[in-house]
Amino acid sequence: MITPTGTPRDATVLEARGVTKRFAGITALDNVDFTLHPGESLALMGENGAGKSTLIKVLTGVYQPDAGELHLGGTTTTFARPLDAQRSGISTIYQEVNLIPLLSVAQNIFLGREPRDRWGLIDFKQLNENARTLLDTYDIHVNVRRPLHRLALGMQQMVALARAVSIDARVVIMDEPTSSLEAREVETLFRVIGLLRAQGIAIVYVSHRMDEIYRVCDSVTVLRDGKSVHSGLLADLPRVELVSIMLGRSVEKTKRESLTAFGSARTSSQAPTLIATDLTRKHQISGISLEIRPGEVVGLGGLLGSGRSETLKALAGVMKVDNGHVRVGGRLVKNGSVSAAIRAGIVMLPEDRKAEGIIPNLSIRDNIVLAALPRLSVGGFTSRARQDAIVDVFMKRLRIKATSSSQLVSELSGGNQQKVMIARWLAMNPRVLLLDEPTRGIDVGAKAEVQALINELADEGLAIVMVSSEVEEVVEGSARVIVLRDGSVETELIGDEVTEHHLLSALVGEPITVTKELP
Amino acid sequence: MSVIVPEAGLPTTKRFDRETLALGAQKYGATVVLALLVVIGTIAFPTFASVSNVSNIATQSSFLVIVAAGMTFVILTGGIDLSVGSVFALGGVLAAYGSTFGSVEALLLPLVACGVIGMIQGFLVAYVGMAPFIVTLAGLLGVRGIVFASTNAGSNTPIVSDLSFKAIGQETLFGVRWPVIIAIVVIIVGTVLLTRSRGGQSILAVGGSESAAALMGVAVARIKFSVYVVSGLCAGLAGALNAAYSSSGVPTVGAGLELSAIAAVVIGGTLLTGGRGNLISTVVGVLLLSVIQNLINQVGSLSSSVQSVVSGLFLAIVVIVQTILSRTQRL
Numbered sequence: 001m002i003t004p005t006g007t008p009r010d011a012t013v014l015e016a017r018g019v020t021k022r023f024a025g026i027t028a029l030d031n032v033d034f035t036l037h038p039g040e041s042l043a044l045m046g047e048n049g050a051g052k053s054t055l056i057k058v059l060t061g062v063y064q065p066d067a068g069e070l071h072l073g074g075t076t077t078t079f080a081r082p083l084d085a086q087r088s089g090i091s092t093i094y095q096e097v098n099l100i101p102l103l104s105v106a107q108n109i110f111l112g113r114e115p116r117d118r119w120g121l122i123d124f125k126q127l128n129e130n131a132r133t134l135l136d137t138y139d140i141h142v143n144v145r146r147p148l149h150r151l152a153l154g155m156q157q158m159v160a161l162a163r164a165v166s167i168d169a170r171v172v173i174m175d176e177p178t179s180s181l182e183a184r185e186v187e188t189l190f191r192v193i194g195l196l197r198a199q200g201i202a203i204v205y206v207s208h209r210m211d212e213i214y215r216v217c218d219s220v221t222v223l224r225d226g227k228s229v230h231s232g233l234l235a236d237l238p239r240v241e242l243v244s245i246m247l248g249r250s251v252e253k254t255k256r257e258s259l260t261a262f263g264s265a266r267t268s269s270q271a272p273t274l275i276a277t278d279l280t281r282k283h284q285i286s287g288i289s290l291e292i293r294p295g296e297v298v299g300l301g302g303l304l305g306s307g308r309s310e311t312l313k314a315l316a317g318v319m320k321v322d323n324g325h326v327r328v329g330g331r332l333v334k335n336g337s338v339s340a341a342i343r344a345g346i347v348m349l350p351e352d353r354k355a356e357g358i359i360p361n362l363s364i365r366d367n368i369v370l371a372a373l374p375r376l377s378v379g380g381f382t383s384r385a386r387q388d389a390i391v392d393v394f395m396k397r398l399r400i401k402a403t404s405s406s407q408l409v410s411e412l413s414g415g416n417q418q419k420v421m422i423a424r425w426l427a428m429n430p431r432v433l434l435l436d437e438p439t440r441g442i443d444v445g446a447k448a449e450v451q452a453l454i455n456e457l458a459d460e461g462l463a464i465v466m467v468s469s470e471v472e473e474v475v476e477g478s479a480r481v482i483v484l485r486d487g488s489v490e491t492e493l494i495g496d497e498v499t500e501h502h503l504l505s506a507l508v509g510e511p512i513t514v515t516k517e518l519p
Numbered sequence: 520m521s522v523i524v525p526e527a528g529l530p531t532t533k534r535f536d537r538e539t540l541a542l543g544a545q546k547y548g549a550t551v552v553l554a555l556l557v558v559i560g561t562i563a564f565p566t567f568a569s570v571s572n573v574s575n576i577a578t579q580s581s582f583l584v585i586v587a588a589g590m591t592f593v594i595l596t597g598g599i600d601l602s603v604g605s606v607f608a609l610g611g612v613l614a615a616y617g618s619t620f621g622s623v624e625a626l627l628l629p630l631v632a633c634g635v636i637g638m639i640q641g642f643l644v645a646y647v648g649m650a651p652f653i654v655t656l657a658g659l660l661g662v663r664g665i666v667f668a669s670t671n672a673g674s675n676t677p678i679v680s681d682l683s684f685k686a687i688g689q690e691t692l693f694g695v696r697w698p699v700i701i702a703i704v705v706i707i708v709g710t711v712l713l714t715r716s717r718g719g720q721s722i723l724a725v726g727g728s729e730s731a732a733a734l735m736g737v738a739v740a741r742i743k744f745s746v747y748v749v750s751g752l753c754a755g756l757a758g759a760l761n762a763a764y765s766s767s768g769v770p771t772v773g774a775g776l777e778l779s780a781i782a783a784v785v786i787g788g789t790l791l792t793g794g795r796g797n798l799i800s801t802v803v804g805v806l807l808l809s810v811i812q813n814l815i816n817q818v819g820s821l822s823s824s825v826q827s828v829v830s831g832l833f834l835a836i837v838v839i840v841q842t843i844l845s846r847t848q849r850l
């Protein structure tokens with residue numbers, strides 16, 4: 001645990017007083033107070049749609065508040081645009097959009113601050129070198145000349161981090177920085193946060209992962225339905241209490257409704273629904289064979305670059321394989337064809353929902369029923385009533401926070417967008433469900449619901465494959481874990497072997513001793 | 520101090536190479552087709568590679584190059600400028616009027632007026648938030664209206680009277696016509712701005728992802744505003760040069776020019792969605808259009824409707840190849 005630096009508690013670096021922000025139909029922030037002290041590491045917590053990202057955008061000049069004021073280092077201020085906040089030493093990693101996909105890593109890091117030669121022209125050699133030096137400092141290894149869109153999502157996030165910390169800042173704000181990171185990258189992030197704190201830089205940290213909060217933060221501000229409902233030190237606040245404040249329930253009720261719904265993982269002895277044999281694609285995966293039975297939730301474990309996501313993509317027909325084949329119910333599925341895979345009953349929840357799935361300018365309803373349309377329609381027509389029935393169920397169960405099912409997805413909070421995507425794939429009612437990071441960015445309450453839904457689907461006889469970078473989730477949710485390393489199957493954990501300890505040592509390929517430093 | 524760190528994890532060399540190849544093909548595809556056509560033309564038609572024909576192609580292309588250069592800036596931000604054909608005509612008419620006062624006026628009058636038109640359109644797109652398509656479509660109609668209104672419904676064709684202004688369109692330097700030299704200068708200056716200035720980086724950023732660029736502190740509105748001004752200036756300059764070249768400001772000139780300019784930009788390899796592209800490839804796109812046109816003329820016997828079909832087919836092929844290549848690349 002990082003100890004708070006000894007700055008006087010009365011000085012503030014950034015403050016919001018009575019901030020209110022309304023969007024058409026809803027009040028996203030309602031008279032919110034927010035205080036950040038120099039060197040403090042503050043967790044900003046709340047359910048999906050509580051207003052965390054909106055508060056951050058008000059603090060950094062993206063949105064103008066409808067009421068209330070901001071104080072910077074004790075004096076009242078306004079930020080007309082993000083650049084103003086940046087110039088005042090507030091550096092931000094936003095939740096949704098981060099960087100420019102077509103520009104290189106180095107260009108992204110230094111956009112607007114490029115080194116120039118004596119003619120006033122950009123010195124690209126210097127630019128790349130600066131980027132390399134910066135990334136080296138934080139042990140991030142990537143070719144700085146590569147266009148950003150060719151990097152894995154986690155690496156893109158690390159580049160965003162490098163950009164944020166390279167801006168000479170007093171405050172660094174991170175809105176769910178870890179939601180797309182691997183365990184190893186999370187460690188890098190924490191190391192960077194440690195370095196920032198040692199320099200007396202204040203941190204605002206948003207995450208739905210409790211372990212992280214308790215590890216990197218020393219105080220917390222909780223938002224609920226746009227109101228600030230609690231501020232205080234984390235050390236005095238047990239987890240259950242924090243969760244109950246977030247959800248607005250009594251501690252007893254929170255305890256009763258145990259927070260993870262997984263646990264009753266089951267094995268199955270029926271004939272496999274899906275059989276993959278010897279899937280190979282040069283430099284990505286080699287000789288991967290697996291069988292998934294009906295009613296089974298199989299975890300796919302592995303580190304970054306182990307080929308987890310690639311394996312899922314190969315199964316779903318998104319990625320063509322050079323060798324090997326996939327069978328569903330004994331029938332061969334055409335290689336590299338998504339539509340053939342869907343016809344065979346394989347659907348995949350992609351990892352990068354933003355790039356690969358969500359359609360921001362359609363309504364929640366349209367996004368959910370999109371993939372299920374063929375199933376819902378009779379002779380090319382669909383009935384609105386049938387659509388609404390399905391949409392209503394998912395909106396309730398996943399607790400999608402919106403004004404109505406016809407609200408545009410682009411207006412939802414990050415976590416609620418995730419829920420819409422999950423609903424879309426679950427609504428397809430497939431035979432094989434491939435889930436890449438199913439609970440990413442989802443709050444504790446809804447997480448349990450998603451996990452319960454996954455279990456129910458398994459009970460109905462679906463074969464489910466799940467990838468999650470949260471070891472805990474894989475272990476709790478799966479009856480069987482297939483561990484990948486360097487693109488091939490390393491080992492398989494079954495029954496009693498499915499423990500965090502076993503999985504962690506299988507992941508790194510050597511026996512390790514697990515040290516848990518968390519409460 | 521700074522060490523070049525190899526990529527961590529599995530080096531995906533093969534895949535990388537194929538991607539790079541496809542990227543290269545998309546980048547240089549138009550150049551390759553152009554080179555092929557030039558070879559074919561040289562072999563098939565003895566007059567094709569003659570000095571007079573080449574100089575003809577160069578001069579004819581130079582006006583479109585200047586217009587398309589401005590268009591490239593606009594398209595790189597993810598926008599579009601449909602008004603350039605009309606602005607081109609306005610530039611020509613104003614240059615001819617201006618030439619009655621002198622050569623400086625002949626150049627300044629169209630530049631100022633077309634710059635102002637660019638500013639109005641840029642303001643509406645960048646600060647009011649209107650769709651570029653709508654704004655510049657209104658520009659296309661409105662500016663043509665102004666041109667007709669100032670030329671008695673197009674029946675007056677103002678003549679360029681100033682001799683030194685005429686010279687800018689017709690004289691040569693080391694055997695190269697001035698419009699060609701000016702076009703080259705425009706391309707060089709534009710390329711330096713685009714690739715080596717912070718403003719250029721911002722243009723690419725805005726086209727790549729407007730929302731991300733805004734959050735990264737790019738002054739998105741100012742960037743969008745300025746590309747329409749640049750496009751207006753370029754179209755006005757080209758129109759003025761064309762007037763000097765043809766000794767008159769023809770009110771009907773430049774109809775459909777916006778489509779040629781957009782086609783040249785896209786054929787060159789600049790993404791219509793913005794964020795990637797450059798001016799050199801736009802020049803290649805323009806030359807490709809001109810050479811196709813010239814080859815069709817060389818055949819001679821084709822009727823104008825067949826000509827249109829042939830050049831349309833060519834464009835379709837180039838665009839299809841481009842699309843396939845860019846798709847390979849994203850895989």
Ligand SMILES: Nc1ncnc2c1ncn2[C@@H]1O[C@H](COP(=O)(O)OP(=O)(O)OP(=O)(O)O)[C@@H](O)[C@H]1O
Nearest residue numbers: 023028048049050051052053054411412413414415
């Ligand atoms: N541009 C917008 N238009 C309309 N409503 C919006 C807009 N942005 C946010 N909202 C609404 O404001 C509320 C708060 O959203 P916000 O993104 O701040 O939530 P959050 O706490 O960050 O949630 P998450 O954990 O899911 O990221 C939500 O109900 C959301 O639908």
Ligand SMILES: [Mg+2]
Nearest residue numbers: 053095413414
């Ligand atoms: Mg959020």
